Amino acid sequence: MTSLQSIDLVCPVCDNHFRSQSVVSTNSFGGKRTDFHERAAGAQPLPYLVHTCTACGYSGVERSFVEGAEVSTHVRSQVLTVLTPRVAQHQLDTASERYHAAAQVAEWEGAHPRHIADLLLRAAWCCVDDSDHEGERYYRRAAAQRFTEALDLADAVPSTERAVLTYLVGELWRRVGDDVLAAEWFERVDTEIVDPEDQAWVRDAARQQRESPREWFG
Numbered sequence: 296m297t298s299l300q301s302i303d304l305v306c307p308v309c310d311n312h313f314r315s316q317s318v319v320s321t322n323s324f325g326g327k328r329t330d331f332h333e334r335a336a337g338a339q340p341l342p343y344l345v346h347t348c349t350a351c352g353y354s355g356v357e358r359s360f361v362e363g364a365e366v367s368t369h370v371r372s373q374v375l376t377v378l379t380p381r382v383a384q385h386q387l388d389t390a391s392e393r394y395h396a397a398a399q400v401a402e403w404e405g406a407h408p409r410h411i412a413d414l415l416l417r418a419a420w421c422c423v424d425d426s427d428h429e430g431e432r433y434y435r436r437a438a439a440q441r442f443t444e445a446l447d448l449a450d451a452v453p454s455t456e457r458a459v460l461t462y463l464v465g466e467l468w469r470r471v472g473d474d475v476l477a478a479e480w481f482e483r484v485d486t487e488i489v490d491p492e493d494q495a496w497v498r499d500a501a502r503q504q505r506e507s508p509r510e511w512f513g
């Protein structure tokens with residue numbers, strides 16, 4: 296079971312006080328997809344790990360709303376221009392839309408592309424859970440592009456994590472149906488291995504997904 300609790304949040308953009316729900320505990324008994332999407336038995340926790348101000352649309356994880364959290368003038372003006380109109384138009388109602396908004400806020404804050412990619416990947420996973428295939432493809436592509444940017448930045452990703460991110464980019468392209476790009480990325484995984492013993496599973500997963508893809512690990 297995933298258990299939730301009500302939390303009180305304060306918006307650093309518009310000072311709105313509002314209630315949201317957060318995850319107290321969850322589980323991964325629902326298995327793990329080959330793009331690392333963990334499924335819980337019972338309710339899925341992902342929609343409750345991102346929060347959106349009900350007044351202005353500012354979005355982020357819980358720590359973005361702690362007392363004393365501050366945002367820059369640039370972020371505030373972007374939120375009011377881009378996100379606030381979406382509140383009235385009910386375009387920040389689904390979990391994927393809220394993760395997308397959080398990714399935009401991260402972008403305005405100048406966050407690392409890997410962090411932005413993680414939020415976009417979560418948006419894609421929420422679309423999977425909501426059977427929104429078009430949204431899933433959109434966010435998977437956006438996440439793949441941001442992970443690629445992160446890998447292209449010199450020294451931005453620790454060498455021990457490059458192989459698994461390279462595998463993930465391949466898996467994202469495979470899941471949007473671009474088998475050529477997927478194969479290129481899966482083949483690249485070998486060149487990113489820095490610890491053949493510890494990372495044997497990544498090499499094996501890349502080979503598996505290239506030759507005879509599986510949807511779930513295990």
Ligand SMILES: [Zn+2]
Pocket residue numbers: 306307308309310311348349350351352353
């Ligand atoms: Zn607000």
